[in-house]
Amino acid sequence: MNKKREVQSSVKDESLIEKRRAQMIRGAVTLFKQKGFHRTTTREIAKAAGFSIGTLYEYIRTKEDVLYLVCDSIYDEVHARLDSLDIEKGSLDVLVTALEHYYSLIDDMQDEFVVMYQESKSLPKDALQYVLNKELEMVALFERLLAECVDSGELKMTQKEIKLASHHLFVQGQMWAFRRWALRDFTIQEFIKTQTQFLLQGMAGEKISIQGA
Amino acid sequence: MNKKREVQSSVKDESLIEKRRAQMIRGAVTLFKQKGFHRTTTREIAKAAGFSIGTLYEYIRTKEDVLYLVCDSIYDEVHARLDSLDIEKGSLDVLVTALEHYYSLIDDMQDEFVVMYQESKSLPKDALQYVLNKELEMVALFERLLAECVDSGELKMTQKEIKLASHHLFVQGQMWAFRRWALRDFTIQEFIKTQTQFLLQGMAGEKISIQGA
């Protein structure tokens, strides 16, 4: 399993930790979005969070911890919103619902996702691993749903095609977060609808033969 | 048009500038890939390029210039390899060829693309604009090809669908560069073939009706 990395704090009161870290994350996301992780100083984070630099360091040990907390909190939210799907048996309907939930989630947490994808490379090794694993968990969710659609005969795909397609679905989510500037004339509903249609069509039906391929 | 930003050099010999900058770019890409732009020092870049820090600064003015040169050189390569397609009238065959070229290009310059997409946000405003415009030029190529397929009746898509699809094609390229770690068991040929098939299928044929959409 993907064990949560503990971020050390010299404060004991758990609920206080939670509160302070929430403030911290909110401030940090805004700043990281604007200026990136490296150009943001710990002082700025503290200020945005509403407390002093000294206090900031009561709740974390390094600047990278802040980035980790941001990423971690995103996945907490992801789980909160997609867990209901985890138990359902896969079918095209469920898949469509999953995409709806996933893309809506990204739409709601656009800034957070952008920050996470842009800055996660600055995480310490173990934290990066944790985040990548979280990513794979999501991909795996799509993979399972697709596989079950194939099992039930709703889709016809090979193992490898399933794998690629699940990454494909995942990446479409990133696209909505990252290319918003180029997709200003789409609403999230339009985006979801068009993409879903497109993807389903790509996966379903007979293969078209391509010359030269 | 998208005018090339001049990077000032205090050296006059143009061919020397080209040579030194090539050394510089090669070294920088390796380092940026490993540690990112911010964690790479100018001294390291100079060393990797094979000259002193003083010499480095004879050929650029700021560290950001190095990043810009990296991005710029990528697009020089892109143009060198995709320009032949620029003149062809769009058709499904041409589109398929374009994707082949594009994905192969990304495969060949994987490191460069990853660096560019991860670090371009650190470019100064005008340089970032230049790079984003280059990106849009590529998207526009796909857009034109798709539109011409629609004109010729090979594809059935609305304007908006074309737009989204062209971004889609573009983003698939990034996916190959970025998610190589997760797609180790695919060759670039497999990737190209599967993706192409998938995309064509997604765009062609009757729309499947989706419940709830």
Added chain:
Amino acid sequence: MNKKREVQSSVKDESLIEKRRAQMIRGAVTLFKQKGFHRTTTREIAKAAGFSIGTLYEYIRTKEDVLYLVCDSIYDEVHARLDSLDIEKGSLDVLVTALEHYYSLIDDMQDEFVVMYQESKSLPKDALQYVLNKELEMVALFERLLAECVDSGELKMTQKEIKLASHHLFVQGQMWAFRRWALRDFTIQEFIKTQTQFLLQGMAGEKISIQGA
């Protein structure tokens, strides 16, 4: 009016700022006197002030700020010592007293004045303006005193002569600071006495006619 330029500090405690800056100024004057502003490094200033380079920069923003603080502190002292004269009505007696105060002041703060006059050109534009204005304020003090002596009939001078003479008085002060090396055999009292006599005589009485002028 000549508004004091604010020098930003990231430290909040005003009295601490004052204390640290005083340390800084003392150290800086010594160093600037010895080696000039440009040959003095910020590290040396910090060391001479008794704290680390990091701490230095908690109290200023740029090296030039240090120079400004030096100049500003000189004028604070000037005001503290000459303000009593500001209110008095001009007369020869008052003028003589003013010169006594002014020359004594320069004698006491010789190093500071030398540094200020030698290095002020390195100040940023606005700070330089501020310092020049302070200089003019002093010249204006002499101008007023002279003008009032003329009004009361104690002196006979034209407007222009007053102007030139006031600069003259001012420059004599600089002379004491700058040419001490050449005037080793004068005490400040002798200097004051001789100069005063000389100046008064130059200004009073009938004009001597000079051939050719």
Added chain:
Amino acid sequence: MNKKREVQSSVKDESLIEKRRAQMIRGAVTLFKQKGFHRTTTREIAKAAGFSIGTLYEYIRTKEDVLYLVCDSIYDEVHARLDSLDIEKGSLDVLVTALEHYYSLIDDMQDEFVVMYQESKSLPKDALQYVLNKELEMVALFERLLAECVDSGELKMTQKEIKLASHHLFVQGQMWAFRRWALRDFTIQEFIKTQTQFLLQGMAGEKISIQGA
């Protein structure tokens, strides 16, 4: 005597040396005036002189040599213009002529003098000594003329008063160069006339008794 410091050159042709150094000095004065010695780079000097940095260093050994050459050339000019006075026996008339020459000289070479007085502190020890000695030579000229006026009974001054007065005369020259910004409404003729009158009056006649002195 004040022996001319040799500035080493790797070029043999004396007339070429003279020509190149003249170019160099002209360029340097302009630059030093604008930005000061320290903010001017050797590259800029070379460019302003009309040759390359390599060539610059064929005619000097260090940047400070340039400053020295500037100062030295000023004194060459001073000698060329004041030598005629060196032989004359002192009298009030001669003194007045000397001041005329001296102040006119400073007016003509204002930039050079300002640069010299502002930057000479950056000269290496021996060069500085040389320049200070040159200064003293000029003061000594005034001293001699005054002393001879006293001898002939035209003036009544003690030894010490003569010394101070000669510095005084010298410093008035600097004043014209340095405070031009504040004396915009004076012509050099007016300045010379007023100052001369003022000084003569200050030195001649009965001493006025000052209370408290």
Added chain:
DNA sequence: CATGAATGAGAATTCATTCAT
């Protein structure tokens, strides 16, 4: 003699982190 590319010591400034209050 002239050129200008190469060098690297050195300088200003920043900022994550600590710790005494």
Added chain:
DNA sequence: GATGAATGAATTCTCATTCAT
């Protein structure tokens, strides 16, 4: 628990000087 002053390692960039061509 909270604060914010202090620290100094690290970083970017400059520029006097050299030397091969």
